[in-house]
Amino acid sequence: MSVTDDDLAVVAHSFPNFKELVLVCCDGFGTSGLVVVVSECSYLRVLELIEDEVTDDEVDCISCFPGDGVTNLESLAFDCVESAINFESLEKLVARSPRLNRHVSISQLYRLLIRAPRLTHLGTGSFSPSEEQPQNDNSRESDYLSAFAACRSIVCLSGFREIAPEYLPAIVPICATLTSLNLSYANVDAEQLKPVIRLCHKLQVFWVE
Secondary structure, eight states: OOOOHHHHHHHHHHHHHHOEEEEEEEEEEEEEHHHHHHHOOOTTTTTEEEEEEEESSSSOOOGGGOOOOOOOOEEEEOOOOOOOOOHHHHEEEEHHOOOOOOOOOOHHHHHHHOTTOSEEEEEEESSSSSTSSSSSSSSHHHHHHHHHHHHTOOEEEEOOOTTGGGGGGGGGGGGGGSEEEEEEEEEOOOHHHHHHHHTTOOEEEEEEE
């Protein structure tokens, strides 16, 4: 389905109490259209972009969420947005939102997790070490395990683009609560997955490719 920036602007300007926008397999719009939505719709609870083709207009929509107080945002999924985002803006948004989701390193993900222990849905585009991070750092690995262990409310986990397989065990602390696990973008094999998936006793939805 084709959706234009003008279409998004009409929605944002016509419905001041607009709360949910979910676009699945859509094209024709860019980050400029998303900026209008996030800046104008202060009651927005859900913004999910799933398998969309989003044009990079060189504007960062994450930085355009209004205000400094607590937001109404409950679900944010944008891993199909190819352009870089302002991580500080994302971190602040997560910190003031009750729930929250390709240019995010494992160290940045860790910072997000410790700031938002009440997350129930987490979609991450990247789950790999940053270039400056040592590959064999046992203390960091323990930190990531601890961060996930603090997020016992997570029931839906997705994303994992370019995952470094050695970090997959980091999600073990939350496996028991997961009802949905999407590894369709993850470059892991069956043997690497077995120790994790056998712990997901409540799993109802499981995606792999």
